Amino acid sequence: MSLWRQLAEAPPRSRVGFAAALVAFALLSAAGVARSWLLDRTLPSIVIDPLRVGQRSLDAQEAAQAVPEFAAAAAIERMNGPRQRDLGAALAQAGRLAEATTALERAVRLAPGDADAWANLGIVLLFRNRVPEAIPYLERAVELEPEHAEASRALANARRRADGTAP
């Protein structure tokens, strides 16, 4: 039995409910396809990545616009370490260093094996001139991932600054 024949036999109230849901869904989906086409000249991507739009803003050096996207994802997946790390990185790029520190502290607590999170936290603390605090975080990042170039550079820099040998 086709859907349309079934619908014809359904009670009027059910028909109204079904039609309303179908129209709303069709309009939203069509709007999604149209928006994707107008903005990017492509159909919606098959990659499900909640941070795609935020990342695009970051890539375009528009960190302030990226933060709400990263913040929304981190609020929904509140126990997801990488989401907190990405939020911390976006906040840092937007110059909101105190908030970035909070997000990155949460990230290392949730994902203690994530070298990027430790490195980012150390680097943000360096930017905030909290050099002695930054060193253990950077050391942990290098310990977790000895080839982590950014963490190694930042650690060397932090040690020079701690020794007073930095220019």
Added chain:
Amino acid sequence: MSQAAAMVGASRWGRCFVGPLFDVALIGGGLSVVAIPLLSSAPAMSVIDLGLLSAALLAANSAHFAASTVRLYTKPGALRDWPFVTCGLPLAVLATLTLCIAFSDRLGPHLYALAFTWSPFHYAAQAYGLSTMYCSRSGYRLEPRDRHLLYAACLLPFAYSFSSAAGVGLEWFVSADWLASPAVAPIRGAWVAALGVLTLAAPAALFTRLRSSNGAAPPWIVSVLILSNGLWWVIFPYFSAFAWATVFHGVQYLAIVFVFHARERRAAGSVASGPLLALRFYASCLALAYALFHALPIGYTALGFGYSESVLLVVAMINIHHFIVDRYIWRVRNDPRNAAVVGS
């Protein structure tokens, strides 16, 4: 009649829908036990990129979510018999989803936690439903006590996931900081480890128990179904391979839904071949999956909502809708068409 006599005609794997290879590998999840470690190995990971994994997710996992909806609306009499789930629920789902996206900071975490707390239960229920279905069609009678044991074995991965998952399950109800406190963390760790061991031991223990108490072993596919679901939740997440488990869960679902759809259609007089009927059904699932998972979230951004919350909450809500619809479309007791396919 003894169990052994009743099972005459069924292979050791059980009475299959298509054949032992198809049923055990795809419906039983046996293929995943072999394929997921290979797909997650370093050489495979160097070849498989995000695009390929995304295509697999769309083709299997997203399509399986859509399949429950396609099956719901292609079941004869569904709109008459289930006015709420066919007509009221979609509207309620869209309204709730919109509300949660609008207030994503307050409602979003709860919708998300509900979906991903419920998800392992849904996997467990699927393993149980398929197991009882294979027992029934293989002539293996399960006494109420056997059913309870089977249900408990199928629920163990859910209990494991509920107890161990981050941000969902137990952590949805109890503060994660409290659970991580020095007094509680070791107890939780021991509990989770015990559940992990029980989950992996359950299929063999259940098989042995049923064989000794009933005088005949249950269909072997039952053990494969329970074991594969246990591996998906206990072992594969440690190898960051859970995305592949969702692909194989989708494959399992699609395989059984194709069988039911094609057999129902042919019983209703369709002259098309089974594979063609399955292919047409799958094309509808794929189109709907694309609209649901990929177009709908961007549609919400056209209304002014953020992309991140739209994607995450659309995915969560589709999960919840699928879990509810599945409670209706797979009933065997009050659905003569489903019962006919199980017995065919």
